[in-house]
Amino acid sequence: xTKLKDKRREKISVASEIDRLEERxxxxxxxxxxxxxxxxKEKLSEREREELDDEMAILNERVQKLDMELQILRGExxxxxxxSVALLAVSALFYYVFIYSEEDS
Numbered sequence: 291x292t293k294l295k296d297k298r299r300e301k302i303s304v305a306s307e308i309d310r311l312e313e314r315x316x317x318x319x320x321x322x323x324x325x326x327x328x329x330x331k332e333k334l335s336e337r338e339r340e341e342l343d344d345e346m347a348i349l350n351e352r353v354q355k356l357d358m359e360l361q362i363l364r365g366e367x368x369x370x371x372x373x374s375v376a377l378l379a380v381s382a383l384f385y386y387v388f389i390y391s392e393e394d395s
Contacts, residue, residue, distance in 0.1 A: 315353060318352045318356065
């Protein structure tokens with residue numbers, strides 16, 4: 291099952307994966323805010339309050355995991371951007387050295 295997910299994710303760009311994780315994080319934060327609002331405004335029994343606290347703890351863990359994944363993906367995206375800029379610079383250098391300088395000769 292995880293191999294199938296990994297293969298599907300390999301075909302997705304880093305930027306679209308970042309967008310997908312940001313959307314999931316936003317949904318988790320909305321759910322967390324609703325749960326916090328409910329815990330403040332409603333009169334809950336001890337059991338309901340414990341269940342709500344457990345749900346909030348789970349949501350907090352999910353948000354933290356998503357933050358970690360986003361941090362990793364942003365680092366990978368940054369590395370890809372630097373690599374692209376370096377390749378562009380090398381291409382421009384080769385063009386200048388081999389094509390542009392031969393036209394002057």
